[in-house]
Amino acid sequence: MKFKRIVIEKIKSAKKGFALTGAGISAPSGIPTFRGENGFWKDKDPRELASLEGFEKNPERVWDWYNERRSIIRKTKPNPAHYALTEMEDSFEQFAIITQNIDNLHEEAGSRNVIELHGNIFRNKCSECGKLFNDIEQLEIPRCDECGGLIRPDVVWFGEALPKEVLQRAIQWSELSDICIVIGTSAMVQPASSLPLFARENGAFVLEINKNKTVISSYANETILGQAETILPELSKIGI
Ligand code: APR
Numbered sequence: 001m002k003f004k005r006i007v008i009e010k011i012k013s014a015k016k017g018f019a020l021t022g023a024g025i026s027a028p029s030g031i032p033t034f035r036g037e038n039g040f041w042k043d044k045d046p047r048e049l050a051s052l053e054g055f056e057k058n059p060e061r062v063w064d065w066y067n068e069r070r071s072i073i074r075k076t077k078p079n080p081a082h083y084a085l086t087e088m089e090d091s092f093e094q095f096a097i098i099t100q101n102i103d104n105l106h107e108e109a110g111s112r113n114v115i116e117l118h119g120n121i122f123r124n125k126c127s128e129c130g131k132l133f134n135d136i137e138q139l140e141i142p143r144c145d146e147c148g149g150l151i152r153p154d155v156v157w158f159g160e161a162l163p164k165e166v167l168q169r170a171i172q173w174s175e176l177s178d179i180c181i182v183i184g185t186s187a188m189v190q191p192a193s194s195l196p197l198f199a200r201e202n203g204a205f206v207l208e209i210n211k212n213k214t215v216i217s218s219y220a221n222e223t224i225l226g227q228a229e230t231i232l233p234e235l236s237k238i239g240i
Contacts, residue, residue, distance in 0.1 A: 001234040007222055010179055010205040011238045016094040017179040017204075019085055020195050024184020026103050028229040029076040035186050051158045055127065059150050063141040066153045068134075070121055078109035081183070084232035086110045088181075091239025100192045102155050102184060115170050117162055117192050119155035167191060174198040181235075182208045183214060184212045184228050187216045194221070207234075214224045 023033035031235075033039045040046075048054040048061070055062045086109050089095045098105050102121040106114045124133040124142075128149025134216045136142050142151045156162050174180065180199035187193035196216055200206045208220040211232050217223045224231055 001222075001233065002194035003220060003235065005233075006205075007207060007224075008051070008238050010207070010221075011235065012089075012091060014177075014179040016177045017088075017092050017181065018096040018098050018173045018177050018187065018195075018199075019088070019181045019183055020192065021097060021099045021101060021106070021183045022185025022187075022192075023101060024025065025081045025184075026071075026076070026079075026101055026105055027184065028079040028227065029105060031073060031076055031103055033184075036073075040056075045132050046158055049136070050155075054120075055152055055157070056149075059127075059141050062152070064139075065195075066121060066155075067139065067187075070137075073103045073121060075089065075104075076103070078104070078105045079229050080108055081228040081232045082111070085183075087236040088239060089113065091236070098170045098173060098195060100189065102153075112192065115166060117156070117166060118172060119153070121153055121155060122230060123154040124151050125154040126150075152178060163215065170195055173238060174204075175202045175205045177202075177209065179205045182206065182210075182216050182220065183232070185214070187214045193239040194224070 027033050049065045082105050085097055089111060098115045099106055101119050102118050104120055104122055117183050119126055122135040124136050126144035126149040129144060129147040131144055131146050133151060144151055161223050175198055177199055180196050182196050196206050198236055206220040208216045208223040209228050
């Protein structure tokens, strides 16, 4: 696969970089995206399934849906795009993966510096006292052993703020990186989709990899249209 000279130069010269990833990087592993042709939100209402209001209205329904997603994700494994990013980590002095995904696949691929903006589906927390719990495989919604509150997935729902320290770390990376590689995100959700813009405003080279054009394409230095699972393994060879 041939890349433009500017892309090669920027990858080779960058000291500090980050990748912002979305559902598109996990799609080749078999995990549905949200807004694509078979996306979750095509026939489901995010307010019912991925919001505190939806959880308070019908906690069992929300717990069931996350159980369904966990059972899909448990059967999947990282794909070449995830592994390519672990290679890239080694070719930069400093590299972070800032992901919107909650599927744990970057960690499973061996990435060491992962910032999970929206949490992790295999971590749970009490909806009352906030106590954290690891993965819980049970059909009926569990209750906290400390306070008896209902347990929920430790993920960020619509209408909820990202954990402050997570967002601060992500913004720091976006302000101090020489390169930002945006992979498989429709860039429809804030504050994640502002990170490439912050990076660009701070002088970083913004490279987008997506099957389709997105709002990022309007200001990215380069957009490579195609499948992340074929592009990234080739891109990761540049830095070596
Ligand atoms: N290679 C590259 N890009 C791909 C691939 C692929 N193999 N498959 C899909 N894509 C792209 C699609 O073109 C689309 O732009 O991935 C993007 C997926 O977009 P969304 O489904 O909107 O997922 P994402 O951007 O991660 O959503 C952000 O929205 O619902 C919330 O919290 C949820 O984290 C999620 C956030």
